[in-house]
Amino acid sequence: MINVRRAIALDAPSMAELLNTIIEEGGTTAITTKVSGDDLAQWMAEKGRAAWHVAVDNAERVVGFQWIASGTDYLPPEAAEIATFVQVGQTGLGIGSKLFDATRNAAKDLGYTWINANIRADNEGGLIYYQSRGFQDYGRIEDYEMANGQKVDKILKRYDL
Known part of the structure; x- marks a missing residue:
């Protein structure tokens, strides 16, 4: 059973571990350097008009x-x-759907009227995920240079609330 709740600072080390595995695997995120739990806790504290959610299993x-x-x-x-990150090997199990339900509601509560997804063009899983949530293509960034110098195209997708 997967539950979704607001993320708290105590979740940050586990979130960093999950994200670092994705970064190491490569090909799906524009984040190219490992992050620490402290980094994520700081991002959560500094992001202003933001909402962070985690999906947790029965053991939290x-x-x-x-x-x-x-x-x-x-x-x-x-x-x-x-931004969405699901544990390697756990995609396609409904985790992203449950996260997006919570995020969509939070976006409305925060006064947003639409959500932008900025996805690497070579991230087939990410493109499929956002398309399946109802995001529509509206733009493209060509030759986006990531922090490690690699250049990728990015697809911009929009979800109207």
């Missing part, structure tokens, strides 16, 4: 997390940026 182990926040240079204030 984090199996996924998602956040929305404002503050990107190219988005208007009524738009939230979203």
Whole structure:
């Protein structure tokens, strides 16, 4: 059984471990350097108009997390940026769906009118996930340079609340 709840600072080390595994595997996130629990706790504290949720199993182990926040240079204030991470090997089990239900409600409560997903064009799983939630393509960023120097295209998807 998977439960979704608001993330708290005590979840940050488990969230970092999950994210670092995804970073090590490569190919799905634009985050290229490992993060610590302290990094994530700081991000949670600093993200302003944001909501962070974790999906946990019966033993309260984090199996996924998602956040929305404002503050990107190219988005208007009524738009939230979203990021989603599910434990390697646990995709396709409904974790992302449960996270998005909570995130969508939080976005409305925070006064957003739409959510932006900025996905690597080579991240087939991410593109399918956001499409299945009802996100629509609206733009593309070509030759986006990640922190490690790798260049990828990014697909911009929009979900109207």
